[in-house]
Amino acid sequence: MDGAVAGDDTWTVAGRTFRSRLIVGTGRYKDLEETAAAIEASGAEIVTVAVRRVNLSDPKAPMLQDYVDPKKITYLPNTAGCFTAREAVRTLRLAREAGGWNLVKLEVLGPAPLLYPDMPGTFEAAKELIADGFEVMVYCADDPLAAVRLQEMGCVAIMPLGAPIGSGLGLQNPAMLTMIKENVTVPFVVDAGIGTASDAAIAMELGCDAVLLNSAIAHAKDPVVMAKAMKHAVQAGRLAHLAGRMPRRMGADPSSPLAGLIR
Amino acid sequence: MPSTVTLTLNGESRSFEGPAGGPLSVQGLLVLLELDMRKVAVELNEEIVPRSRYAETGLASGDSLEIVHFIGGG
Numbered sequence: 001m002d003g004a005v006a007g008d009d010t011w012t013v014a015g016r017t018f019r020s021r022l023i024v025g026t027g028r029y030k031d032l033e034e035t036a037a038a039i040e041a042s043g044a045e046i047v048t049v050a051v052r053r054v055n056l057s058d059p060k061a062p063m064l065q066d067y068v069d070p071k072k073i074t075y076l077p078n079t080a081g082c083f084t085a086r087e088a089v090r091t092l093r094l095a096r097e098a099g100g101w102n103l104v105k106l107e108v109l110g111p112a113p114l115l116y117p118d119m120p121g122t123f124e125a126a127k128e129l130i131a132d133g134f135e136v137m138v139y140c141a142d143d144p145l146a147a148v149r150l151q152e153m154g155c156v157a158i159m160p161l162g163a164p165i166g167s168g169l170g171l172q173n174p175a176m177l178t179m180i181k182e183n184v185t186v187p188f189v190v191d192a193g194i195g196t197a198s199d200a201a202i203a204m205e206l207g208c209d210a211v212l213l214n215s216a217i218a219h220a221k222d223p224v225v226m227a228k229a230m231k232h233a234v235q236a237g238r239l240a241h242l243a244g245r246m247p248r249r250m251g252a253d254p255s256s257p258l259a260g261l262i263r
Numbered sequence: 264m265p266s267t268v269t270l271t272l273n274g275e276s277r278s279f280e281g282p283a284g285g286p287l288s289v290q291g292l293l294v295l296l297e298l299d300m301r302k303v304a305v306e307l308n309e310e311i312v313p314r315s316r317y318a319e320t321g322l323a324s325g326d327s328l329e330i331v332h333f334i335g336g337g
Contacts, residue, residue: 025335025336025337026334026335026336026337027334027335027336027337028335028337029335032335035335048336048337049333049334049335049336050333050334050335050336050337051304051331051332051333051334052331052332052334053273053274053329053330053331054273054298054303054330054331054332056272056273056275056277056296056330059296059297059298060297063299063302063332063333063334064332064333064334064335065302065333075333077333078336078337080336080337090306090309093311094304094306094311094329094331095304095333096304097304097305097311097312097313097314098302098303098304098331098332098333099333165337166337213337214336214337215337218337
């Protein structure tokens, strides 16, 4: 697998084609300068963003758009913090008006401390959003039936968690992710749970189309260096997937020939 | 005579002087708040106000508005 092949390796979601398979969040950074530097280092072409009330007492405060140009980087508005379908739909309608695009990340969450995907709420919101013309990338449980149902409803990407949001536990469910992926034809993205570069590489080795993460970069001691590590890990994992790993065997199989040994 | 309108803005009650010629519009409010219209979205009584209608959408006392923008998130 040479560089030329890797260079042609793109993925497409809802008709938009991307080269980078790393989607990064823009939350929890020290400041907007660090956010911009980390995104740059990650090579990400899509970033997730949240929708919140403007601070009316400080209208001239710097905004994310001043540091991360939505003309160059695709903003993927999320519904983080939404615990009901109604809140999520309302939030994304506002996002569409603020940004003017339909591609969104839906997440309807259950209560802390797990913030586990609330699947009944997720189905309800996905149905309403799709009917309203949104292209929905959906955060979901690692549930093979839910994944297929969301795809049949018209979601444009299925994004199960690898571990709870912000936990950094790494993929706790690689076998289940692999089995879910078998029945998903739209882009399949691991969203949440990545802790370090090797976790991202494993997700890509499993055959995921992309990885979505935030805290693993933002909460690293040096976020910009970790962003770079994630970029390379995703590329390495993708190449390993394309290359096809060797079979596992229970026992040794020497690499050096046994013939010609001195006696 | 300018009239005073009292609005609930992002959950807080605020009063504004409307212009002499008629009701305060969404556009007029955003100008008073010094907000960049290209970077925010507005919901009036839980209905989105499209940017193209900011100028023609009048506000009355008792209206509730949410004014939002994009911030960092995961």
